[in-house]
Amino acid sequence: MSPHNRNQWIDWGLKLYILLSFAFIFAPIAASFVFSLNVDRFPSMPLGGFSTIWYEAVYADPLVWEGLRNTLVTGVVVSLTATAIGFGAAYTDFRYRFFGKPVYLALALLPPTIPVVILGLAMLAFLANIRLSGEIYSVIIAHVVMCAPFAMAIIRLRLSQMDPSLEAAAWNLGASEWMAMRHVIVPFCRPAIFAALFITMAVSFDEFAVAWFVSGLHETLPVKVLGFLQGQVSPRINVIGTFVFLVSMTLVVLAQLLLMKRSAAPKAAGKVE
């Protein structure tokens, strides 16, 4: 916009509004961190003393450890499976044109738009009917459905930065399709593949609704939190929330760094030796 049209007051007003928006978004996250270190059971102002008793309580709780183990197993298996499947689908969309492709893409990308209650109920009823519900692998099956679209989208974006003739050039130089995949496509996609691994793990790490429906007795950590939420007030939720936040943020920042490296040197990574 041309400078004479700028009004300082409106600019500062809007910037203040942006700050307020961030305050609204981050207030609950910050509060959960602060109250996880507060000695009182019932959160109130002014704060009680600083204390780590709630961290100790969580540390000593075998149920939390069990939930954490389920969450970690689920997260790792889901991220590997969803990323592999998502990579295949992204490559398919990148390279092939075929009859029914819109249907294929819809199947691949639609799951995140279905409300989780409905997805949870459908999964529970279906998996129970074929005797696959109430186990850890039930959660894994459901989470792969929900996470694969994210992996596909991330890797597809990366592929769209690649010159399609690179692959054709490898074929012309005598590489088989498999060799071209190994030496051209996969190296080019590597940062996006790692980003997809971290993002899908973070999504699985936080998902509670579908897991709540299908997990039965094998509850993941977020499902345990849902249980705590139904019970009495307990700062343990804040402790677990702070922990989950730190882990998820580490994963997201790692993914972000990988994707940033991509945009910093997009050409160099695509070179074929």
Added chain:
Amino acid sequence: MRKSITLYGMTFSLPMAIWQVMFFLAPLVFLIALSFWSVKNFRMEPDFNPDNWTRVLGRAVFWQAYLRTVILSAVAAMVASVLAFPCSYGIAFKLSPTARRWAIFMMVIPFFTSYLVRVYSWQIFLSDNGIINAALARVGLGPFPMLNSDFGVMVGYLTLCFPLVVLLQLFSLIFVDRTLIEAAHNLQCGRLRTVFEVVMPSAKVGLVIAALFCFILTFGDFVSPLYLGGGDPPTLSILITDTTKSGQQWPRAAVIALTMIATLLCVAFAAVSYAYRERGR
């Protein structure tokens, strides 16, 4: 592009197709079948019985919940759109490129924090002796009951949707042709009028899609209405969780779920066709 079907191509394309047909499409189709099953002696039996449909759709409780859910989600979509617009507008037009990138990064962070924990945290803020009422008491106001009310539900819904709405609005605002805005200014169009008659029509698709996503997300959320709204009267999603978890009435829960899907499809279709309709001038 080679057209023949090869082992190589299948290796990459089939896993997604197989997985999503088996574990995404099949469960949704099964939901339709399930809604016609009957429950006898607390056991579900395959059947073709329209009883579940007539029972659920014939009950006043269901329609109250339906109306309540639709209204809550529609209000949430409107409130979120209106509150998010100045924020996304500011980020798109008033920030430097570096600051804008940081703002976008910060907007992505909430997606990876636990929604449950944030809702619990809002309970700390909103309860009768919570942070906000404690602050208000110091200046001699309140206490205002905010928890277990529709206001609480809205706070929860905004927690869920606000960042997404900002991001979706932002991505369409960034692509608004700046020369159009300059032209409007040169033609002595006022600031607000420029926003309403130039910026918003250009970004219409993104604005409508953002509101639509807010509607979809809140329509299926059971956490905010339950833990910030008190759960009474229930929303459709609370009805589903209650019906599912309290025994073998899954066929009735399936009826509710299918009604929700039908509603969402209608809303999505209406919103998308409105978004892409040519302006009739």
